[in-house]
Amino acid sequence: MSCSTAFMSVNLMSNNEISYVEFLHECEGRFYFQVLVDETDGNLRTDCFKKSSKCLTSLIQVQNQYLLLKDDNQFGIQTLTIAQQDSPNCKFRIHYYNESDKKKRKGRPVMLYVKKSNCIAVVCCRNAQEIYTKEKTALPENIDEDIDEALFYMSQLPDKTNTYMLESCLYHSNFLGFKPLKDNPCKLTLALYRKVDEVDESVEVTLLRK
Template structure:
């Protein structure tokens, strides 16, 4: 639970050489993620000028887009910010990524096999778990960069969203979870928000 390390107590009595105190009710919050009012819509650009999209096969992939296509709303992602009530300092901001499709939200989620898939869900107002399959840390690539980021899974430490060629079809780039130490450079994990 998040506290400031102080609980208001009141002395009640001495009973059999014991000091008895009463702890007052406090508004202590459980560790959680709370949905912020901050949500923005953006194109997510990957290396080789590919843009992240949810395709008709229900997979997230990187595709080349014309300037006209980049203006279409179905090419853009919503990035919902969350406030972290955990006192532990984390590098980055907790976020959920999703697309709106036919009035449904398709959220980027991790599988138990370290994969990525779209799941239809309502964006939760509060997440009580310390880690969630749809939460990622949006980490600035460098302090001087204003639009270049990496996205680390909160479910799997040291696993980042990456765009990599599909093993079965090398011309297709799919969104995957890539294991890497934070200090290791891997350009497949770098994204620009436009």
Template sequence: MNPGILSFAYPCSICKVTERDADLEEDCFQRSKQVWNCWITCYNHKFLMFDGNQFQIHIYDSSLLDKKGRAVMLYVNKPDQKDGKKMVVCCRNDKEIYAEEMDVPQSIDGLSDKALFYRTELAATNKYMFESTAHQGWFLGFNPSPESCLLKLVLRHINKDQVDEPCEFHLRESKK
């Protein structure tokens, strides 16, 4: 499958989600009703897109909310999909990022999943980072693509409190 790539688009206002669900089981993630369309931009103001489609972010509630940040799943709705399946950002065991076609699950047992990331806001910046739940200390980021001027979505290892611009994202609400 193709990794996510970046291309240009027009930004809108920043989106924030704060609602929490109270019915959580220990060591699992429950899909909330919160889904939002956002443009995801990187350090050089390019937008994350997959096959020309913007990303949606689905919030998952967890008992670990206050420890790690909000659990989220990033995906695109493909216009030709009639069965509800999404193209979801996932991590392989070798820490490579890929897109996988799947239904967005209602719940996920355990403490990690290839398709879940902890979204944390960087203090006083309106920027966010996405840490893999499957690979602690590894964050979504960008590397230059050798084939083009686009950037490739990757997992990057960073130490706690380390500054790494390619792992910092702006989230801008889309008007749909």
């Protein structure tokens, strides 16, 4: 009989205690498990978020203009021609994560990033108002904490085409939106807004698939 390998989590109950184990593989009718315990402190070893295989590439549209990452790693919004829309600095990858705790907020956890020549620039929350980019060689496969500066909960608005809200995982009720630059109020940049009304267009983001 051939051997097969798969992974899943199950609970075993013994003496009124619950032990968390991971199914490793089956071989010739025998099942092999591993107890999920951190050897350093004896605590349960779990991952709050795991990177999935799902990833979308989109343009982010703002009032008939588009969000892009400039050479100084700052966000800008400008009009783009059809040819310019193929530039890597305006193509945002949206990578989905799976969450171990299903009782979280509305939407799916995602990370947003732009591909650069030798790294990726990941959208992160500096604080409850400001957004910045962090350069990485790759996205994390697993996140052990239940909050992260680069994770957002993305949910689609049912009554609007290609329109989404992206809530910060780190700051509850704060969503990605756009605000005027301090030194140039006529131009917008990416920021976090606290949503106070049920309908708030300032935190609605239009994604155009590429």
